Amino acid sequence: MAQAKIAPYGSWKSPITADLIVAGTIGLGQIVLDGADTYWIEGRPAEAGRNVVVRHTPDGTIADVTPSPFNARTRVHEYGGGAFTVKEGTIYFANFADQRLYEQTPDAEPQPLTPAANWRYADATIDGQRQRLICVREDHTEESHEPVNALVSINLNDGEDIQVLASGSDFYASPRLSPDGSQLAWLSWNHPLMPWDGTQLWVAPIQTDGTLGQAECVAGGVDESIFQPEWSPDGMLYFVSDRTGWWNLYRWQGGREGVEPLWEMAAEFGLPQWVFGMTTYGIESADRLICTYTQAGNWQLASIDLKTKELEVIQTPYTSISSLQVANGRAVFIGGSATEPTAVVQIELATRQITVLQRSTELELDPGYLSTPQAIAFPTANNLTAYAFFYPPQNQDYQALTSEKPPLIVKSHGGPTASTSSTFNLRIQYWTSRGFAVLDVNYGGSTGYGRDYRQRLLEQWGIVDVDDCANGAKYLAQQGLVDNERLAIAGGSAGGYTTLCALTFRNVFKAGASYYGVSDLEALAKDTHKFESRYLDGLIGPYPERQDLYQARSPIHFTHQLACPVIFFQGLEDKVVPPNQAEMMVAALKAKGLPVAYVTYEEEQHGFRRAENIKRTLEAELYFYSRIFGFELAEPVEPVAIENMVRG
DSSP: OOOOEEOOTTOOOOSOOHHHHHHHBOEEEEEEEETTEEEEEEEEGGGTTEEEEEEEOTTSOEEEOSOTTOOBOOOTTTTOBOOEEEETTEEEEEBTTTOOEEEEOTTSOOEEOSOSSSEEEEEEEEEGGGTEEEEEEEEOOOTTSOOEEEEEEEETTEEEEEEEEEOSSSEEEEEEEOTTSSEEEEEEEOTTOOTTTOOEEEEEEBOTTSOBOOOEEEEEBTTBOEEEEEEOTTSOEEEEEOTTSSOEEEEEOSTTTOEEEEEOOSSBOOOOOSSBTOOSEEEEETTEEEEEEEETTEEEEEEEETTTOOEEEEOOSOSEEEEEEEETTEEEEEEEOSSSOOEEEEEETTTOOEEEEEESBOOOOOGGGOOOOEEEEEEEGGGEEEEEEEEOOOOTTEEOOTTOOOOEEEEEOSSSSOOOOOSOOHHHHHHHTTTOEEEEEEOTTOSSSOHHHHGGGTTTTTTHHHHHHHHHHHHHHHTTSSOTTSEEEEEETHHHHHHHHHHHHOSOOSEEEEESOOSOHHHHHHSSOGGGTTHHHHHTOOTTTTHHHHHHTOGGGGGGGOOSOEEEEEETTOSSSOTHHHHHHHHHHHHHTOOEEEEEETTOBSBOOOHHHHHHHHHHHHHHHHHHHTOOOSSOOOOOOOBTOOOO
16 A cells, blocks of 8 residues: 555545535435335435435336436425325325326326325325325415415325315324224324424224214323324334333223333434434334334344334344335335445345345445544533544545644534434545544434433523534544644534534634524524424524524624634525525625625525535535635635635
């Protein structure tokens, strides 16, 4: 091996280029099993972010099902999910352009099922006995009012025949039909709760005319979050509840026996329902359930005997497991690890044989260019502990002078009730292979560490998350692992808000990158979509009653405290965090004379899906840091206009 070159951190030439990332990767989403066939969603940056339903058959054939220009993506709750389902080879999916449901029989073009209207659909299940779909509908007909959500049935022989089955709650999810078709289970919740705060699980009989009888609330409430109801073949209803402080598995047998725990442990078997169709378990038979759970940021696969209620861990090489589906002796999921990019994975339950059906990337990179994440715990405010994954710089071709320490990028994830994991991430490796260290923080409020950890953020958004990101950076600097004078923070959406707060209210970071981040909480409270329109009640306080808190925690009002450069990235069609949030901040920084850059994209919403925009964003952020932190780029990239940047 050639001797490593001596070069400053940040200036290392890396084989992990932006072109490589966008050309060589796809997003993998929702999995559906139909007999021996497996279907999943592929998000393709190279096709302008189009979501394609793909089918895998037992002979190993993989083929696109959704023809161009169809895009299987729903906008219910804006974040979508649960965009398609399949029954005996016939696919039903929501099309992004018009939000209608389409029916696609094998080897035929999709045909519209629902009428052209200002309606959106998600999370469909098929009621074969009655020849109908049951799904969530979001009605945007009255544009002057909040959209109306309901559970509806759609006649498969006449898509104009739509019945409202359940209404009156602000939100609905997870309609699930019992095996004999006699009962329907579903989740609902109301403002100001989010689904990870409190939901209710309902069961109702289906009457002869297809409507629902008297509904019974089986579990849940304002202080209990229910996740993923599922029926077993013997008619028992399973679900996940956090009533003990951890999302654990339970079952309901009806009648007097009520609810019983299936397996209790200090681990999370559930997820925050940001999108529809999330699954962490599947019922293989009346005797066995296959599940996945997380502890300390890592996921495990397990089998539970439904007779003895004993749990057995199934060994896999994956530390991230999602979208788990189980049927006919096999489990299929999206798996990844620190060294393996995400893939659609199948495991034969009898033999435990693992087969990769599809990879998110076919790129094979020399491990000498890859940084391995280290799970760390560090002290933070109020004598508490917070968690993160630390990635040191790694590139076998380079090393820096021993007197130099690497610049650090702290990543603040979105949500904020989401989490990060140790799963292989090319976008993190993009930085570490160039000589940056990265700290990916699971600040207080993140999921995966129990309800109490999640609730650290109640009324404390903009404080707890900011403290944890700042304290993580300071901890690494104190350990001598990073350069205290070159600390940056970057985040998107809610993570963008954390980023802007950290830059404004703490004197720790020297630069930042905000991706469609919030700068004015009042503006967000007045101008965002229904799903999150009352989210801030819990994170900050009720508005306008606590207008004082909204103003006190909005970076836009405290730009006089901001003393470092920031780059902003914004989709101009973003309905979650509208562009004016970024524009107000950019204008304030310009007026103050601070270096600031603003990069916008037409036809992008909340999150960037187009290959050319993903590439531009990565390279623009790198260019920005090179100018701010003063290192030469290994290869030229398209420059970014930086206002107030001193030349030379």
